[in-house]
Amino acid sequence: MLSRDDLINAIADGSLKIYPFEEENLTGIGYNLSTTYFAFSINRGILLTVHQQTTNEGVNRYVIIPGNDTVLFFSKEYVEVDRSMAGTFHAKVSRVCQGLGHISTTLDPAWKGQMIISINNPTAKAIRFDLDTNSGNIMTMLLHKLDTAVTGDHIHNNNQGRCDLLLEHFAKPLPNKEYQNKHLQLESFVIGEFADSLNGYDEFLNSGQSADKYTQKACQLIELKERLTKERRILQEDRYMMGSHGVYHCLRNESEKELLQNCTLFQIYSKTHESIRLIDELKKEDLYTVDPVIEKYINIIDYELKTINHIRRIIWQNKKIEQFAGEASPLVRLRQQESDRIRLLKFWGPLLGVLIVAAIVIFLLWKFNVSSNACSVIATIAAPILALAVQFWYDGWKKG
The missing domain is CATH 1.10.287 (Helix Hairpins)
Structure with missing residues (x-):
């Protein structure tokens, strides 16, 4: 079993990726996972209504899990492990004390994507489940290092977030034309766009993305990555011209240094034995030392861009789910x-x-x-x- 320090080292060496990674979700032996707004009732065959409550801290969203029902959630986190790692999932004490039970499942080697999570309410009473008030609100993921890495193909068959398994549980639409149309739109969305999104088959870093608080950072990271990639190739081919000053400037200003230092993977590297050099300038005779450093810079940038991409993916998923399951959505209104x-x-x-x-x-x-x-x-x-x-x-x- 991997400890908290092992998890940090695994992310640093690339065998584990968690987007978005939040240090407060680390436990002594695992990582606490969160949920999106997707909450599917097996007994009722519908998405549970996403309620809103306005408080002094902002808007809190929650669902009501019916008594004697099992609800399927999807993790907010995108997790990727290599062939040498596997995992198990365990209920949090805070959820058990509510009367909720997590149905344990496993994480296969070479898995990548968001995960389906089943929560059972064996009590006779309905239980409120908060969706976005805290991080790590659903369960704890424990990871294990395999004695021998798995080889060959067909390691697992859990494609598309297992959305295919949901179809058999969907309730029959009400005898209302408007409701039937919305119901079919929901089914099509779940097994189409939503399923693709769960496995990362979408892109939220393109130029068509609406501006948000991540836009400036994403643009700066992309620009820096393109320059470093180009310069690395020229250096590898020994074609770099030193210029009149006779030095190579890898990071050209304090702004670029600060940009890298604020990246998640840079901060993870700083907690491990891996050392990160922030290079101001190098003379020609020292250029042979720069290639592995630039490679680390690019890895740091890639991890941050994928984190931003996935955060935007979750925002998109939640907005789409609220269109079908929010208090003011047509499906919820017609059902009511x-x-x-x-x-x-x-x-x-x-x-x-x-x-x-x-x-x-x-x-x-x-x-x-x-x-x-x-x-x-x-x-x-x-x-x-x-x-x-x-x-x-x-x-x-x-x-x-």
């Missing part, structure tokens, strides 16, 4: 309308039945001129039975 209709039927149907039976009894008593004493006996027997029936009906309607 149908639920309200059923609740009204459950309310008025039994009540009208009771009133009709009571009216018939009163009519028969009047019709056959039953004595007051007999009426009293009948009322004494019927009253508690009627009260229990009404209470049973009301409790059923409330749960409904």
